[in-house]
Amino acid sequence: MRRTGTRQAGWMIAVAFCGVLATGCGSEDASAEDPATSGEPSAEASAPPRTSELIVLTTPTEGATVKGSFEASGKANSPEANVPWEIRDSSGETVLEGAVTAEGWMDKLYPWKTKVDVSDLEPGTYVFIARTDDTSDGEGKPAEEVGVRITVE
Incomplete structure (x- = not known):
């Protein structure tokens, strides 16, 4: 009698174990090993990635210069189609926030689009963040x- 389910499960465990070995088991203080991840968050530091499993940021583009207002858009799969967003200053403080509703949720990434008014912000470099809701x-x-990262004029 052939047991393919057991072989498949064993193979999956072996692959997962190899992944743990390849990435390491971590340390108690990973930020001490990587100076780029320690210290205060900053608009000068790298922004989060533009894509993840549940959300993608299409616009604005990295380093975009904006004035008055700009369009932010992408795709997301977020509970109840809620896509919160915020703008952080160079110290990491949230200086503007809001939310937009995507065209759907649950089974795939759905488009979302919103207009962000930055006319009350001082000129400078900021980070625009969009996220899924939990x-x-x-x-x-x-x-x-x-x-x-965006630059407000």
Whole structure:
């Protein structure tokens, strides 16, 4: 009698173990090993990635110069189609925030688009962040965020 289910499960465990070995088991203080991840968050530091499993940021582009207002858009799969966004200053403080509703949720990434008014912000470099919502208090998938640096004139 052939047991393909057991062989498949064993193979999957072996692949997962290899992944752990390849990435390491971590350390108690990973930020001490990487100076780029330690210290205060900053608009000068790299922005979060533009894509993740549950959210993609299409516009604005990295390093975009904006004035007055700009369009932010992408695709997301976020609970109840809610896509919160924020703008952080160079110290990492949130200086503007809002939310937009995507065209759907649950089974795929759905388009979202919003107009962001930055006319009250001082000229300078900021980070625009869009994220998925986590309304489950940690019971479901954790929120994911994407972002880009922008310059407000």
